[in-house]
Amino acid sequence: MGLVMTVINIAYFIAAILFIVGLKQMASPTTARRGIVWAGIGMVLATVVTFAHPEVQGTVNYLLIILGIAIGGGLAWWSGRKVAMTDMPQMIALYNGMGGGAAAGIGAIYLLQADPETASNVILTIAVLGSLIGSVAFSGSMVAFAKLQGLMDKTVHFPAQQWVNLGLFAVTVLLGLSLALSGGDVNNFVLLLFFMLALAFGVLMTLPIGGADMPVVISLYNALTGLAVGFKGLVLDNPALMIAGIVVGAAGTLLTQLMAKAMNRKISNVLFKQFGGSSGAEAEAVGGSLKPIEASDAGIMMAFASKVIIVPGYGMAVAQAQHKIWELTQLLIDRDVAVKFAIHPVAGRMPGHMNVLLAEAGVPYDIIYDLDEINNEFKTADVAIVIGANDVVNPVARTDPDSPIYGMPILNADQAKNVIVIKRGRGAGFSGIENHLFYADNTRMLYGDGQKAASELIHAIKEIG
Secondary structure, eight states, X not given: OHHHHHHHHHHHHHHHHHXXXXXXXXXXXXXXXXXXXXXXXXXXXXXXXXXXXXXXXXXXXXXXXXXXXXXXXXXXXXXXXXXXXGGHHHHHHHHHHHHHHHHHHHHXXXXXXXXXXXXXXXXXXXXXXXXXXXXXXXXXHHHHHHHHTTSSOSOOOOTTHHHHHHHHHHHHHHHHHHHHTSTTOOOHHHHHHHHHHHHHHHHXXXXXXXXXGHHHHHHHHHXXXXXXXXXXXXXXXXXXXXXXXXXXXXXXXXXXXXHHHHTTOOHHHHHHSOOTTSOOOOSSOOOSOOOBOOHHHXXXXXXTOSEEEEEEOHHHHHHTOHHHXXXXXXXXXXXXXXXXXXXXXXXXXXXXXXXXXXXHHXXXXXXXXXXXXXXXXXXXXXXXXXXBOOGGGOTHHHHOTTSTTTTOOOOOGGGSSEEEEEESSSOOOTTOXXXXXXXXXXXXXXXXXXXXXXXXXXXXXXXXX
């Protein structure tokens, strides 16, 4: 028995190392694929050795476990291959929520099976905390998924909403405290009510959060899921779960802070104050007019430029235009035009969304720059092409204190000599805020689907010869 446990613990330790190495490699686009493989191997190892655990053998239905793994793994494999890149943010929200739900489910089973003679109040408290956090991450992520999928409004408000949420959370905490101090003699009704209120709180907390804050919310729930998993590792005395949960929780927390900083938003404001999805009225009136341009004229402007900076956004993802944009880039490079891509930290619907799309199209990593690296170069660019981006290039973030995005770091696309905005229509961005860049004197609007517009630009440049 001792030898078996030693082997199992060593396997868990190796799995934890693989998780850490994999997560570290996911930090760079050049090593992200390898990182996912290493983390996957760690997960397989941790899952397989669990079957040999003495506490598992003879106490579980292996057929049901294998069947569940097969069904879940099969659905994940199928959906992972079928999901469009535009739907990746909601898929991540969905899968992240499942992690939180699994942690909450483990907590529920532990509390139901707790032995009053051996149950520790410390472990019961940890189980309750993990269940609360996991439940909130699960239901909150489901709401985030529904918003990103377009199944519900971006924001939902009702009178005294924050006070209702506060009261609901207080009652949930009191119920959790009673479970933690029950000594293992858990009242099933109290347990059921605790989980129902925890799930309801996750829903109500996410309802008023608007679309512009979704990248931060996804990162936050990812951190909560990691924390819940870490707590369940302590409850089950499983080092692999502990380390994996702590690493994911820490990484998610750091990412949440970075995303909030990129939007100049406090986490408390994201959770408790409306931003995205509002009507978007700001004090500073829009001046100027929208000035359209034909693709042939825009192509000539780009073909004879010295430097072009491309700013991609969610509209590029919707149009699946990344491949055409890369083809356009190659044409410009062949004409000795210096081309760079500028990526805002919250461009798209999740952190790294644009990087994934450009990598899929084969764009080299060495011409992709983040906000801090490239912002000072816009003033030397002959042309800035904005395709599908909106709020992340809106100059009111610098000029209008009454705007909801005031103070948010933006890409300085308006400082380029010429700006070409590829846009399907005249609507506002995902946050509902009018973009003053579109009305600037140096901006021209190329209306149409992103892929179609990119194709027309390619044709126009080829015509020049």
